[in-house]
Amino acid sequence: ETRPPGYWVDFNYAGQPSLPETGDFYTPYNTLVEAVNAAPDGCTLNLKTGSHAETLTISKPLQLQAYNGLVTIGR
Numbered sequence: 001e002t003r004p005p006g007y008w009v010d011f012n013y014a015g016q017p018s019l020p021e022t023g024d025f026y027t028p029y030n031t032l033v034e035a036v037n038a039a040p041d042g043c044t045l046n047l048k049t050g051s052h053a054e055t056l057t058i059s060k061p062l063q064l065q066a067y068n069g070l071v072t073i074g075r
Helices: 032-038
Strands: 007-009 044-053 063-074
Touching (some): 032 044
Parallel strands (some): 007 044
16 A cells, blocks of 8 residues: 655554654654654655644644544644
8 A cells, every 4th residue: 555655643652662763654643742843844744543742832834644544633
């Protein structure tokens, strides 16, 4: 299966300190804040299905894309 390029976010992923968070499909970031901070300008952030509440400011050009389902970001 071909996956879109960019960084991955999975709000259900355990992440640090028990599992690495590198932004790839199998070791995604588990918060949008981490992905936004790590992403270079113009990067696509692929969000796996789920929901999460966090507060963030995005001050660089990024594309956010839901992957295979609904994504909800609340605060």
